[in-house]
Amino acid sequence: MSAQPDDEQPRGSQELRDILSDVLRASKLPAKKRGRPVKPDVETLTSLSYDQGLLPTELNELVDLVTTPNFLDQASLASIVRNLYPATTVSSDLVVKVVGCLGHGKLKPSLTIQGALLRWLVMIHHIIENQAILSQSYSVLFNLLDTAAIRAQLCHLLALITRRRHVRPYRIQSLLSLSRQTGNDPPLTGLLRVFKDYYPEIIVGEATRGKASAFKHPDPQWRERLDEIQRAHAERAASKSDGPLSGFRVARHRFNGRKSHLIPEVHTSHATENSVTLEEIENVDGFVNKLELIELPNQLIAVLGDPLLQKFLLLRPQAEAHQRASNWLKAYAQDLMGGASDAHLIDVLEMLKSYVSATKDLPPLFLTFFHEYFEIWNGREGKDLILDILSYTPLLNFQELFVGVFKPLEAKALNGTTKSQLDILKFYTHLLQHWSTYLLSLDDKSEHAATSVSDLATHVNDLCLTVLQTSPGVSTHSEILNFFELTATLASDPRLLAHIRIVIPPSALVYILHFSSSLSTLSRLCGILTKYKEGFQKAMATSRTRYTPGYVNEFNGFLMDICNCMWRSRAFNKTDTNSHGCLISQAPLEAMTSYISTLNMSGSLSSLFSLSYSPTFSLSAISYFRGLEDSELERGSGELGARHAGPITRASLSALASKGGLKVSWDDYRLGVLDYLEKQGMPGVGELMNNTMTNLMRRKSGKM
Incomplete structure (x- = not known):
């Protein structure tokens, strides 16, 4: 051995x-x-x-x-x-x-x-x-x-x-004869009844009216122990190998680790002479070759836990199948509302999640289950599973979805904590991602896309402002930016832009993120705004009726204010076209200006948010310049007469050169900082500057 x-x-x-x-x-x-x-x-x-x-x-x-x-x-x-x-x-x-x-x-x-x-x-x-x-x-x-x-x-x-092909006249005759000889032995009568399911016109009722074996499992406790052993071995094997199980055989509960038998397995008992059951399929060739002959199983709710049945219904869609599965889920929800035990709820949700993950589709009829279940839900049990499942909600009218599903979900899931708010934000992000994927697969324009995507984005805008105030931090910023990176992709991709209307982030949110101390947050924000700008340019080139001048100017204000801060050293300026001064009112602006004047600094308030002075950029800026100085020394050109202590300005660069220091122009320095940021994995700032500032756009086009 x-x-x-x-x-x-x-x-x-x-x-x-x-x-x-x-x-x-x-x-x-x-x-x-x-x-x-x-x-x-x-x-x-x-x-x-x-x-x-x-x-x-x-x-x-x-x-x-x-x-x-x-x-x-x-x-x-x-x-x-x-x-x-x-x-x-x-x-x-x-x-x-x-x-x-x-x-x-x-x-x-x-x-x-x-x-x-x-x-x-x-x-x-x-x-x-x-x-x-x-x-x-x-x-x-x-x-x-x-x-x-x-x-x-x-x-x-x-x-x-026994299948139809096994039921032959000589076997029927043999069974009838043996049954008569044994005085209608119950096991034989039970087998005759199985034969009769296939040929009721041949086996008359008299032969099967006697006492018959029910053919129950011989030892349920033995079976339970077997299931436990199989699960334990499967878990050990799964920990050593990521190889998937075959998706072209009917699944059995003991392979997927389910403890509940509430969701039935695939069984087909009404096959015809020329049909094939899913249980007979052994591999992909058999599935493909016999696809048109396969009969639907008895209980279609088995689709939740059986990958082969899922593939079958994807390739041969049948409204009846989803209706029957939906009726089962609805009845289960009603049982729960009537006080029935919810011991199997997690199993049902896990199998439903497995189904939607495999098919990338949540049939609208299934939403009825959640609408009814939310009436008794405690907001905690199976929350992550529910959010994962509903993230595959189809692209329908958002207002109807919100009233029927999302609003009851929020009412129970939101408990006043930041975590619950972020969970809902992640859910809407995954939902928008699903909708985006769906829109990319369409050839024709979607009926609900324009209004539903806009309504979703508008709703999430308010949620983002709320969570930003309750938990300001880099992790919160990251989750918010995840959502807006998706909306920016929708706005900039011509295939997606054809379906939707651009919805810009709230002004307050943009400026709060802009003044974040995280370089990653600021870079991602700039990258998002760059994509929005590209989207507006494409949309305005084809039609100007969808966006009012005020709406476009509000977005242009973001660009102007951020460029004023980073590039032009004109932070909070309100005299430039479209500039909003970052929405800072006059009183705090005057107070800050007065305070800066008492510090005896060389820079003014308007320059303190530039690449050189900003707390977010200053380390990267001086690190870039010191790298230039070190490279100059390594090339063997002799010692530098002076090294820059920072922060770097146009005037300080001229003074440095006159003292024998490194000779770098102001424009080359700023462009170098943008390149340095890109090499550090922060390309967003450079993308925004190169696509917004006129002189940089000219320089870029001249290089091309």
């Missing part, structure tokens, strides 16, 4: 391998020659199997043990079969071994062990690697029905794997 490295095995696996080796050796010897009893080893083996499950190699060796002649007693063999807990999927070869050991013969296991193995196949049917293998063994299994000792387990297994 090959051993895997210890770090790839669950704890205790080495002990299991050792005890398994002991049991295998003992099974080859008669009891009198073993030297010690084997039952304690069997008990230890079954206990370890129950605790951690069996890997394929271990499972294969134990199946070999119970299906071939050996010297273990029947009680020990039965105990081993009862504790065959696979940690992974069960291979087709292993299933063939079990099927091959069935029947009468000197080398076959006892009928008791055969019955236990069939019962085991029923319980692990859902984790067989290749579901088609049992279907291929249908004839072998069916022909064993005359063996009374294993008939009940055989009927149950056949009921699970």
Whole structure:
């Protein structure tokens, strides 16, 4: 038996391998020659199997043990079969071994062990690697029905794997005959009813009116333990590998780690002669080739948890499917409102999130569920999941969405804390991102895009001003800028601009961010305004009716005020065209001017927000200039007569040159600072200056 490295095995696996080796050796010897009893080893083996499950190699060796002649007693063999807990999927070869050991013969296991193995196949049917293998063994299994000792387990297994192609006249006749001979044995009657689902016109009611087996799971507690083992192994495997599971097989709950069985699995019971069920699909080729023949499963709410059904409904959309799933969710919400337990709510939300993440779509009908659920929601349970799901809300009329979903959401989720406000801001950012992606996929103009995107941006503008006042800081600024980077992209991308109307940020927000002490914040703001400017230029080149002069001038005021501060050393100037003086009123402006005059500084208030003096830029500016001086010295041109102490002005550069210092023009210095900022990952300031200042625009066009 090959051993895997210890770090790839669950704890205790080495002990299991050792005890398994002991049991295998003992099974080859008669009891009198073993030297010690084997039952304690069997008990230890079954206990370890129950605790951690069996890997394929271990499972294969134990199946070999119970299906071939050996010297273990029947009680020990039965105990081993009862504790065959696979940690992974069960291979087709292993299933063939079990099927091959069935029947009468000197080398076959006892009928008791055969019955236990069939019962085991029923319980692990859902984790067989290749579901088609049992279907291929249908004839072998069916022909064993005359063996009374294993008939009940055989009927149950056949009921699970029977499809229309298996129901043939000779099998129907054989079942009817065997049923009469056994006095309408309940398992046979139950199997006849399965056959009747496919051919009700052939199997008359008289044959199936007797007492029938319900074919319930033989041991629900065993199944629960198996699910736990499978989940634990899947989590260990997931921690070592990011490889996705196959998306072209029907999913089963035990693979996705769900504890709840509220969302049903995919089952199809009304297939026709020429149709195919999703359960029969094994790979992408089978899915593509049989796409038009696939029948819808019984319960379409299974779409929430089954990737294959999701792909099917994407490729063959059906309004009925979403309606049925929506009805299920609506009924579930009504049950919750009626006082039903919400123990499975997180499971439902996780599966709904998985669905919308995979399909990138939240059907409008599903919004009804949230509208009703928000009436009883406490604002905390599953909040992150709800926000993730609703971020895929389709692009519909925003006012209707706000009244029906977003307003109730905010009413419960906003609790007066900054975190709750930022959570809602992030939600609207993700929603706008989803809408942007959707608009990029359209060929024609969207009916709701212009008004809905504008209404969303306007609503978030107010939210941003609120959160900016309650929690001024770099992290808050970052979340706000994330949203406006999206709106700027909408404004500057010609494909998106065709759908929407440009909505500029509030003036107060722009100026608050402009005076931030964070260079990253200021650079991102400048980059955003640059994109807005490009958008306005494109929009105004085609139509001037969508934007009033006052609206455009308000935006131009942002550009002029920021350029006055950074580039022109004219901060708070109100005499230039479109300038607003950063909205600073006269009284505080006079107070600041008076204070600066008492400091005996060489610069005035209007120059203190330039590249050289600004607390945000000054370190970068002087670092750039000192880098120039160091480079000059390294080139071996001799010592500099003087080095600049900073801050740098037009006059100080002239004085420096006359003292034997570095000779740099005022314009080259400022352009150099912009380049330095760009190399430091802060390109926004340079982008804004190069796209706004006339002399820089000319210089840029001259280089091109």
